[in-house]
Amino acid sequence: MITAILFVSALASTAFAATKVSFPFTPISAASLPWWIAKESRYYEKYGLDVDMIYVGASPVIIQAMLGGQTGVGAGGGPPLVANILQGGDVVQVATTVPYAIQSLIVKPEIRTTADLVGKRIGISRLGAIPHFTLQAIVKLHNVQGINIVQTGTTTQAITSLSQGLVDGIITSAPFTFRLMKDGFRELVSPKDFKKAGVEFLIQGLVARKSYAVKNREVVISMIKATMEGIKQIFVNEKHAKAVLAKYTRQTDPEILDQTHKFALDVFVKDPTVTPGSIQPIVQQSAQFNLIDPKLAGSTPVSAYYDNSYLDEIKRSGWLAELWR
Numbered sequence: 001m002i003t004a005i006l007f008v009s010a011l012a013s014t015a016f017a018a019t020k021v022s023f024p025f026t027p028i029s030a031a032s033l034p035w036w037i038a039k040e041s042r043y044y045e046k047y048g049l050d051v052d053m054i055y056v057g058a059s060p061v062i063i064q065a066m067l068g069g070q071t072g073v074g075a076g077g078g079p080p081l082v083a084n085i086l087q088g089g090d091v092v093q094v095a096t097t098v099p100y101a102i103q104s105l106i107v108k109p110e111i112r113t114t115a116d117l118v119g120k121r122i123g124i125s126r127l128g129a130i131p132h133f134t135l136q137a138i139v140k141l142h143n144v145q146g147i148n149i150v151q152t153g154t155t156t157q158a159i160t161s162l163s164q165g166l167v168d169g170i171i172t173s174a175p176f177t178f179r180l181m182k183d184g185f186r187e188l189v190s191p192k193d194f195k196k197a198g199v200e201f202l203i204q205g206l207v208a209r210k211s212y213a214v215k216n217r218e219v220v221i222s223m224i225k226a227t228m229e230g231i232k233q234i235f236v237n238e239k240h241a242k243a244v245l246a247k248y249t250r251q252t253d254p255e256i257l258d259q260t261h262k263f264a265l266d267v268f269v270k271d272p273t274v275t276p277g278s279i280q281p282i283v284q285q286s287a288q289f290n291l292i293d294p295k296l297a298g299s300t301p302v303s304a305y306y307d308n309s310y311l312d313e314i315k316r317s318g319w320l321a322e323l324w325r
Contacts, residue, residue, distance in 0.1 A: 018044075018050035020050045021049050021072075021073060023051050023054065023075070024061075024075065026062060029176060030245065030263055031203070033234060033264055035053065036244050036248045037234070040240075041240075057125055058126035059075075059076045059078060062076050067089050067209070072209050072216060073212070073219065076207045077207065078133055078282055079132075079292075081093060082279075085305050086300060090209050091208070092209075092210060092304075093274045093279070093306040094208045094311070095206040096269060096274050097231065098204040098205070100194070100202075101200070101201060102173050103171050104172065104187050104188075104189060104190050106185050107120075108162075111186060112186070114138070114188065114189070117147055117188075119146050119147075120168040122135055124150070124151060124171050131170075137194065141199070158171075159180070162185070174260045174263045174264075175251045200277070201282040213310070221310050228320065235270075274307075274308055276303070280302050
C-alpha cells in the first residue's frame with residue numbers, strides 16, 4: 001500500500017513539474033521591469049514555468065544564443081531581430097512591451113548641443129544592438145558627422161566609462177538617465193525628442209524561435225501571460241514595482257525610483273500585439289545604416305519578422321481583457 005502511494009505521489013509530482021525555461025534578457029534598466037516583477041511575484045510559476053533569467057549585455061548576443069539552440073525564448077527586438085530573419089534565422093517577435101525609442105544620449109556637462117558631438121567618443125553596448133541603432137538615429141536626425149563609436153559592454157561598464165572620462169557620452173535609459181543627470185551629466189537627446197521627430201521602432205518585447213515555439217506553444221503563451229501580469233503590477237502596485245526596480249538596478253534614491261516609475265507608466269503597452277508599423281521603421285533604418293541588405297529587406301514582407309498567433313489565442317480566450325478589467 002505504501003509503495004503504491006509513493007508511486008502515485010511520484011507520478012503527480014512529475015505531472016505538475018514546472019517546465020524549465022532559460023530566459024536571456026537585456027538591459028538592466030526599466031525596460032526589463034515586467035520580467036523582474038514576474039520573477040519576484042512568481043507569475044512564471046503561476047503559469048507552470050521554472051524560469052532561469054540570464055542577463056546578457058547586448059541583444060545581438062541573445063539572438064545568437066537562440067539560433068545556437070541554447071534557448072527558445074528571450075527578450076529583444078529591434079535591428080538584431082530583423083538581421084536574423086534576413087540571414088536565414090527563425091527568431092521572430094511574439095509580443096511587444098515597448099514599441100518606441102526610450103533611450104537617451106547622456107553626455108558630459110560641457111557638451112551643450114549636438115554640434116558639439118563632432119569628434120567625441122560615444123559609448124554603446126555593442127555594434128548592431130539597440131543603443132547603436134539609437135545613436136545612428138541621432139546622427140541622422142541632427143546630421144552629425146565624425147562621432148567615434150566605442151563599444152562599452154554592459155550598462156555598468158558604460159556608466160563607469162563615462163564617469164572615468166573614457167567616453168564623452170553613452171546611450172542608456174532609466175533609471176540610469178535620472179541618476180546620471182542628478183550627478184551632473186546632461187541629457188542631450190531624450191525619448192521625447194525621438195517621439196517628436198517621429199522615430200518609432202519596436203525596442204523591447206518577447207522573441208521566440210519558430211522551431212521551438214511550434215513544439216512548445218504553451219511555454220510561449222505562458223511567457224506572454226507572465227510578462228503582462230508584470231506590466232499590470234507597474235500600473236496597480238507602485239510600491240512593489242519600485243521595490244523590484246530598486247533590487248535589480250541597485251538604485252535606492254526615492255527621487256530616482258519615483259521618476260523611473262513614472263517613466264515606466266508612460267512606455268509600457270497594455271496590448272502587446274506586434275504591429276507592422278513598429279517593425280517597418282526598423283527595417284527601413286537598418287537598411288539606411290547599411291546594417292542589412294537593402295534589396296533583400298525590400299523583398300521580404302514585414303510579416304516575416306513577427307508572429308501574433310500566440311497573442312491572438314490569448315485574446316480569444318478573454319484572458320487579456322480580463323487582466324485589465
